[in-house]
Amino acid sequence: MSAETYFQHPLYGLAMQHFQEGNWRAGLKEVERLIQLFPVEQELRSLRHELGFKARLDHFEFGDRAAEGRRRIRRLVLRVGAAAVIASLAYLALSTYSDWLGQQVTAGRERVEREIRIATTTAMQRDVEALMVAGRLAEAKSVVDEIGQLDPSFPGLTELSADLTAALDLSNQYDDAMQRIDSGDWLGAQSILQQLAAAVPNFRDINIQLTYIERRTMLDNLLGAGEASFAKGNWEQAVAAFETMRTVHPQHEPEYIEARLFDSYVNAARSVLIGQADSLAALQVAESHFRKALALRPQDPNIKRERELAGLYLKAQDDFDQSQWSEVIRALEIVIGADASYAQGTARQTLYDAFVARGDFQISVYQLDAALSDYERAAVLAEQDSGAVLRLYEAQIKVAEAQGASGNFEAAVLHYRAAAELGNLQARGAEDNPAMLSALQEAEGYAANGNFGVAYERYQRATRLADAKQVKKIHIVQEGEYLTLLASRYGSTVRAIALANDIENDNLIFAGQELLIPVLP
Known part of the structure; x- marks a missing residue:
């Protein structure tokens, strides 16, 4: 399986190992190979620049040390030669001169030996400094120990040991941070590296490591937040977390994140409709989530259907x-x-009112057969909801009016009679509407005598008188409510609500408005 990001690539880990060992040139080669694999990563190019500089610096330092070593060797050879000459002279002197001359020769030899020792330890001191620069601290410590054995009183040995101890401490802290990174202890590693950065800003690759930790910490935080929200069913928060993660870290476990995001979209869409499936605002949110889920899995039949239904319903309300x-x-x-029962029955209510409204328009342009067809279809819808008495009552009257307009008075009377029974008009008229009762009785009398035309006119008059005595409820319009929703909830109709409140434009209702809602004929 290929690496997802450059810092997860094996070459990146190998480069980091070379950097920690101070092997800048080897690390630089690995970075060059990474740049070929990830050509758009600007951080890799910045890293290459920094490491190139350190490699050149290392080269120059070792070059200087080599030149200095050659000079020391020449001096040492001269001194050894001088010592040999002195020794030869001393040998001759011993054979010819006095004890005093022998003492002088001995003193001279000791002085030469001391100078050789100083030259040797000084060269070793420079080696220690070079090894420390290269990060080869274990080797540097061995050389310092050797200096101490050769010349415990060597000038600067104490300071050199202190510098090496400090460098070893920094290295140990760095190694501790790397181990914490390997174990996923991002905060612990970050704390150590931040302290190192404050003390030695350019120490090794701490800036690169801090950037890496920041990314991984963000990734872990996002993933943790998303998983926690997913587990608790907080779908909107889960959507936000997984969307951000997919944008910021698109290569991190893409299949898993996509699956989580898909499930979050679907659950967010469905949960927002719970208890408010007839809310346009909730349906708009749900449709948006379904659309995003389909973008991830275009062929999912269930989500495709749910999104299509939500979109059609929203479009229907707009139309x-x-x-x-x-x-x-x-x-x-x-x-x-x-x-x-889509949208808690409001879809069926809206379809009913659309049939009635289109039938009314067709009546106005004398398309009587088309109007009758729409009214009959509205009546069929009304019969599917046994609790919507007012809806079926209105549909029967509409069919009767269309039949009467076509001259089919006998059929019209049958539908008026059905409406009167649904609305219990006889009993209501006897209670408090004598004019309506009289019109009903006349209608029945004319119908009994076969005079269906006059019976039709009397029934029409009776139903219009009944409208003035409908049972109504008071409703305060809430934000997001609309007429077909209210009609569905109360078992009413858009026409009945509009007539009861003198509403000319069905769309012009507003939050806080007080409406009278007819609930029975």
Whole structure:
């Protein structure tokens, strides 16, 4: 499986190992190979620049040390030669001169030996400094120990030992941080590296490591937040976390994150509809989530269906506001065909009102057969909801009016009679509406004598008188409510609500408005 990001690539780990060992040139080669694999990563190019500089610095320092070593060797050879000459002279002197000359020769030899020792330890001191610069602290410590054995009183030995101890401490802290990174202890590693950065800003690759930790910490925080929200069913928070993670770290376990995000979208869409499936705002949020889920899995049939239904319902409500009745009917017949109780029954209510509204328009332009067809379809929808008495009552009256307009008075009377029974008009008229009762009695009398035309006119008059005595409830409009929603909740109709409140434009209701909602004929 290929690496997801450059800092997860094996070459990156190998480069880090070379850097920690001070082997800048080897690390630089690995970085060059990483740049070929990840050409757009600016951080890799910055790293290459920094390491190139350190490699050149290392080269120059070792070059200087080599030149200095050659000079020391020449001096040492000269001194050894001088010592040999002195020794030869001393040998000759011993054979010819006095004890005093022998003492002088001995003193000279000791002086030469001391100078040789000083030259040797000084060269070793420079080696220690070079090894410390290269990060080879274990070797540097061995050389310091050797200096102490050769010349315990060597000038600067105490300071050199202190510097080496400090460098070893920094190295140990760095190694501790690297071990914490390997074990996933990001905060512990970050704390150590930040302290190192404050003490020695350019120590090894601490800035690179801090950047890496920051990314991994962000990734872990996002993943943790997303998983916690997912487990608790906080779907909107889960969506936000996984969306951010997918944007910021697109290569981190993409299949897993996509699966989590898909499930979060679907659950967020469904949960927002719980208890408010007829809310346009909730349906808009749900449709948006379904659309995003489909973008991840375009062929998922269930989500495709749910998104399509939500989109059709929202479009139908918009078309209803624009009086595009045929568009409303076309969309909601698909929705009702898939789910008869969609949006808690408001889809069926809206379809009913669209049939009635289109029938009214067709009556106005004398398309009587088309109007009758729409009213009859509205009546069929009303019969599917036994609790919506007012809806079925209104549909029967609409069919009766269409039949009467076509001259089919006998059929019209039958529908008026059915409406009167649904609305219990006889009993209501006897209670408090004598004019309506009289009209009903006259209608029945004319119908009994076969005079269906006059009976039709009397029934029409009776039902209009009944409208003035409908049972109504008071409702204060809340934010996001609309007429078909209220009609569905109260078992009423848009026409009945509009008539009861003198509403000319069905769309012009507003939050805080007091409405009278007819609930019975």
